[in-house]
Amino acid sequence: MKIFMIPPNSLILYDLVERFGHQPLSLMGELREHVVRPEVESPPLNLSQDDIMKGLKYAGIEVPSGVRGRLAIWGPMVDQAEAAIIMHDMPYTFGCVGCHRTNLMLTYMVRRKKIPTLEVHYPHDDEEAKVMVTKIKAFLEGLK
């Protein structure tokens, strides 16, 4: 199944999703498409001005352009998602250095989609980490 992750560029979640036999919807992959696309003149640029218009599907014109731009990339990934894992309280090295408003919106979009979703908290010690990985493993295996 296609699994969406929050934060969308978490390498740890990516690895777990892939390891347990699913397809991670990866921000890295999506951005790669943007930065190596021939018409983008000077990579690495995440978006061109025209891309932001696509974000209108997910947030109105009154929303800051940085949020709409992010949603232009992440929105279609949520559309494709068949299940999701949401991580809360993570330090920003775990995910992307980004916009908190966009992160709030993404969480809401996933919840509203009513797909199988696992919500976990960032672990603070080895024991919590084991519990988290076990939960993720059970969730992913249960999707098969």
Place this chain on the structure above:
Amino acid sequence: MTIKIAQLSCGTEYSGVQSEIEHAATTVGGKMVYPDVAFDDINRSVEEFGFEPASPQLRLMIARAKALADGHYDADAVFIASCFRCAEGALVRNEIRRYIQEHTKLPVVTYSFTERLKAAQLLTRMEALVTIVEKKELLARERQVGLTAGIDSGSSTTKAMILRDNEIIGKYWMPTGPVLETGIEVLEKALTEAGVKQSELEGIGVTGYGRFLIGKKLGAKLVQEELTVNSKGAVWLADRQKGEATIIDIGGMDNKAITVRDGIPDNFTMGGICAGASGRFLEMVSKRLKVDIENLGGLADKGNWHKVNMNSYCSVFGIQDLVTSLAAGNTIEDVAAAACHSVAEQVYEQQLQEIDVRQPVIQVGGTSLISGLVHAVGEMVGSTPIIPANSQFIGAAGAALLASGFLEGL
């Protein structure tokens, strides 16, 4: 010499404007740089700064600002930007701006962007940043020497001024038509008034929107954006070259609010989101009231803006409000006062809140001749603005003054 402009921003790469920012910097001889910070420094910086935004990128902005303030990263100027409409971003942007100004001597420009970045305005800001760094010595000059001319090719009017040994000997202005032809004509008329020939000029300086075209044609020694040139012209004309001041220039197409210290700009904002906040709106009002723009200020002085109900800042709907008000029996004096008040209020809302207004306030540009607008601005800033003689010629005066710097080899 490449000027290193430190970028402290949130959202630029996802708004599709990063390439425009870098292009604007490159065009004026600058280079955007991004202060390095260690991960461990981020939380510590945020804690010391005291403002804890939720967005990680804003936290990174704060850490980068601190790296600059602590001297851990070397840059010549600072560009602070965040998304237009983001409250958290606007708060952090403003506080970082204050922090940088309190802790460094670096010139700063702030910008809130949408995905449709106004490239020309951004270019002017970047050019001003680079000028302040690169030509500080030139900007510090207080006297004009030799025989020089300055031309200010603005969006509404084109002005020329001839200076000889720190004295004004000729000047002329006319509405801007074809940029090049108008520039040459005003120069010729100013030269006639001065009684000198163009061939006798030792230097020409050009500023304003048409600066590149006119500057190239006339072989100008100085082709410079209007933010630095106007502020120099303003303090020279107002004889306020020492100490602090705020310069407010409400133009035909955009407005500038500039703070200066010893005649050198250290912060500025450049508006121009809509025509309702500019001199253009007052022109429209004059036409509707069937009075000359020169008489609008006098009328406004006699009116009471409180009597007119203006529900819109938009130039179209604002005029509609004024028309409705006239139809309801209000006097043209009251309507003129309301129009002036509306423009002043918008300058306050769009610009003056972004800078620390320092006294005295020097109001310049063609609109400074509209007494009703000066009165309205005075009410806004809490003191009567200084209107120097020839205040509409600041750009031309500043250009002629700065161009003379090249005669002394600066």
